[in-house]
Amino acid sequence: MTTVKQDAVTQPTSRVWSLRIFGVLVALIGLTLAGGGIELIGLGGSWYYLLAGIGLLIAGALLALRKTLGAWIFTLVMVATIIWALAEVGLRFWPLMPRLAPFAVLAFVLALLLPSLAGPGIKRTSGVLAGILGLVLIAGGVSVFQEHGVTQAQVQPQNDPIKIETDGNASAWQYYGRTPAGTRFAPFDQIDQNNAKDLQVAWTFRTGEDSVGASEFQNTPTQIGDTVYVCTPLNKVIALDAETGKERWRFDPKVQDRKTWNRCRGVGYYEPAAVKQPYNFAEDAAFHASRATQTTSDGQCAGRIVLTTIDARMIELDAKTGQPCEDFGHGGTVDLSTGLGKTDYDGVLWWYLTSAPTVANNMIVLGGWVFDGRDVNEPSGVVRGFSADTGELIWAWDMGQPEITKLPPEGGAYSRGTPNVWSTPAFDEKLGLVYLPTGNQQPDFWGGDRPESTEKHSSAVVALDIATGRVKWVYQTVHHDIWDYDIASQPALYDIPDGKGGSTPALIQLTKRGQIFMLDRRTGQPITKVEEKPVPQTVAKGDWVAKTQPYSTGMPALGAEPLTEADMWGATFFDQLACRIAFRKLNYEGEFTAPSTKPTLLYPGYYGGFNWGSASIDERNGYLFVNDIRMPQVVQLEPHESVDPSKLVAGHGVGSTYPMNGTPFVIDHRAFNSPLGIPCHAPPWGVFAAIDLKTQQLVWERPAGTVEDAVVNGIKAKLPVPLGMPTLGGGVSTASGLVFYAGTQDYYLRALDIATGEEVWKGRLPVGGQATPMSYISPESGRQFVVIAAGGARQSPDRGDYVIAYALPKKP
Template sequence: QIGDTVYTCTAYGKVFALDADTGAQRWKFDPQGTAPNWQRCRGLGYSETPVSADNQPTACTKRLFLPTGDARLIAINADTGKPCEEFGNKGTVDLTTDMGEVKPGYYQQTSTPLVAGDVVIVGGRVADNYSTGEPPGVVRAYDVRSGELVWAWDPGNPNTTKRPPAGETYTRGTPNVWSAMSYDAKLGLVYLPTGNATPDFFGGQRTEFDDKWNSSIVAIDVKTGQVRWHFQTTHHDLWDFDLPAQPLLYDVPDDKGGTQPALAQVTKQGEIFLLNRETGVPIARVEERPVPQGKVPGERYSPTQPFSVDMPSIGNKTLTESDMWGATPFDQLMCRIQFKGMRHEGVYTPPGMDRALQFPGSLGGMNWGSVSVDPNTHYMFVNDMRLGLANYMIPRDKIKAGASGIEMGVVPQEGTPFGAMRERFLSAVGIPCQKPPFGTMSAIDLKTHKLMWQVPVGTVQDTGPLGIRMHLPIPIGMPTLGASLATQSGLLFFAGTQDFYLRAFDTGNGNEIWKSRLPVGSQSGPMTYVSPKTGKQYILLTVGGARQSTDRGDYVIAYALPK
């Protein structure tokens, strides 16, 4: 929301400007782009630039930055919906430049571009598990006015700080940054949550720099693109535990009556790391602990993994047969049989030639919705999902043609000796095999590092066995995906559940105190704003459908709060 206008983007990159009080459309922009898969638009960047790059007045003083599924960055006049002609090539920067071959669907923009002072910074989603040597994971900063490249961070070549030499490309197949980044203007640092070198489940071919930068928080100097510090959350990641969430920047109380600049990073494996964001040194103690070792030929394994021992772990327990569950005795029995036929050694169970259970799986744990925080209580609010992943490696000569790297099933991992089978750990009727809850909301005190409360979120009203709606408001706790919103009034708004509701929780105890029915589910994060015209405060969210639901919609819904 800028002034009296709200801006939103659709999964296909269309941008709408809406009246903040009425929802009436003021303009629409269509990028005319195509993406064969993974259609996402998680947000728009915004900058006010009263002068152009050569200090001349500009007609595009307020500009939005749109990331597209076909790898473009477009600057749009926030007043008119027209491209800002002086940015890049008539409003567009082609993000496939210097990337080498980019097949459709292999490199895309899905997360909000980060505006940090005079630059707009983008990473990119690189397709998982197709092959080695996929498009580069480079992060680039562009001048917000001209679209000129200011700096580049290439994980495979720190000497390439802008464009690579003529005839060369950025390093291919390196860890990427697909999620949202954060910026501390006072420290001049940009925080990058990194992913993995492709593919995910076999890493015998990975380089030293791949292993250095994967699944890490990397602090970059906003002026130069140089690394100040980095902290790794998973060593030699073989589980797709890339960092999915925007880092939280928050000043936490210290033991001297003051505060220290902190960064909280939630992970797919259910760990929460709390670091000093100026230095990267843990505020909450981290221990390297031994983890199981695997036996896949040609693979190597990290002997230890970092555990954030002074922060709560969310939903990453080691399962036992007694944890198996079902809607009926039959599917519970089938889940027990499945479990007994798999190798499970805890959160870091390595993939093998045999069937292994990874819990949490590659969706999490925590995912892209990140966290919210109440500065009055220092409570941080974390939503999670608890879905296991069964996997095993498949020798190259046993993989059938047509294996896809998208969603579940066989993934090819070309360029390595093995493909991989990935399957959700579900019963015969499509329900997670372990006991509920399958998703929760938790409150963690950032001052004491204690779990203050945890409640199951979501009912089976709009889902059930075999996809049949049960129409029961039983608070089982279903997988969550989306962002929460904490307000100063002590309310926590959240809609990223499998049932079709926007809910408000008491931030002090987690009690649900209000909910409103939605036409379909939502994966978005609610936002709030005050109208400059009427003084009304609104809660607004987009509603397009829950991740595990077949119901889809196309709504922007606003609620007015009573004065």
């Protein structure tokens, strides 16, 4: 064996060269960190990387020369790094990982190489050190698969008495949020914490329409009696047997693929004979079930499915047969483009429907989706009320022309470019009010020319009189919104105890900002504290910003803390450093940093916070269940004259350019990711959480799902690491104390204990889900079913067309 001599100690050549190679590697790491550290300091950032880099450069050089001092300098840098890391992020596991894990690995290798540095006499010490560090690495590896950042529940829910529905005839999921209140609360208790482990697939149905291209399967099915109604992204409606999932009928409106945003989140349901004043959901549920299977003596529809399409039509179908209701509109169809003016731009529609229609009494209330960021002259955000019996236009609310209460004058059109209502309203029958979550005015990110008449209704909750469509009150969640912080979530209506034996009728509104507003739904006044806080005043030429913005300080906010350099993250200290440098280069002064000609960071960002999945409320105890998205974006304004129109990247959101015609700028969008393609800020990137509405306190919070099915740079992780991923789709809570969620990036439907947030069951899906699940009692067997549409998770290449129902095994 070839040997070399050092300090009278003979060493094998292989060991010597291993040490030298290790030393060179450490020196190169130090050189890289020092170089990046110089740039970071120049941007006003941390000095750590320069100092640590210099230390590692010296340590590596000395180790390559087989100098013991190199090991001592490395140890000093590592100890200093531990102190720095703890001072910067405390004991939080995921932020510590890229700071400390690389040092733990390097220290482990150095421990193994110590005998070639200091001679055989240190072999035992080397072994002990390597053993300790090996155990640290193993413990870290195990911890990677554990949940971190969990807020544990300190109290137990105080359940109020509530009627548990076990009769299938009384079970109806008639609205997008089950009832007009939008609480997604299923008053069933068959599936509970003890037996949820026994859940199994009861039936699976495939629609035949994969969610590919611009299509995403985000449908929450409607259930009336023994029938479940599903709509696909291209607006096919399919009636299924609630017990078996067998297809009963199918209606195809034959829409064209819009190539931009194919969605059908739900259908409406209407029965002329069921309308009462005031309407009572529970009392009429059994009546709905019987009417859905009937046809009137004159051949007209008794129960009616209300469908809105992505080519701007509204259609009523016989709930029994799927045939159009001939007495509605023209042969069952109403043209929703009437009065809107131009909506088709070179074959691309800029206005259509994606969310479920709202059937309130004998009225169908509709807003509409507009193609974000195209033009100041986009189609109107008008909201209209149609007769559910005939399809006749009863009223219109045109915020730009309030004098127009039905159709515009002949040759005219509803106001162009006004804020729209693309999400789902809620309504209160007793108060006679429908509550609209509004968008911000187009084209989203520049608003220098917006008129006051529409400005005051942007990104707000607006209460309209259901009968007349006139405004009763407005509450704005963002002033002069130039961040696309439109309200995506359906309002949730719940009566809050007032501490005096009574209750206050409340409206709980989630926002993309992670703020939760609790309003008196009679007046729109906040029930919990809201503060107007100063915000940055720097803004692009020709625009302006509000001096203050509303913060709901009386309610918990999720994911709303401003980002700092210390929040930057990576899989290694290299990409963490790269993210720190990138962060320092961005225009960012907090949540309300206005878009600029410099790259500008938006956080929470226009995906949320809280998106269209909305909240669920356990009506037994007043727990609010939410799931969120924590994915910032980087945007940049560019003057129109400097941009080649042929090179604009069409599309929606990250990876696209909005032309914003009629403004001085276009705006580019990209994700704020590291060089490895992962988010630049520390996880979690999405959570499940519960808030007690009675005390306005966060009860628990847990990371939402794992990276098991996430794809980064074309590679699927395949490891169930619970980082907490962005979520679409909301939850459904049940009277048994469970809340069901899909909508994560991994392919599961989960059941969580509402008291603790702990997972009590999860069912593997063939592809991911984006939809909100629903639950019902089958009238045939009396069994409780939980149903989810699974068409593929956002950003996943795996797509499908599945509707899957879970239930407990049939009793023998």
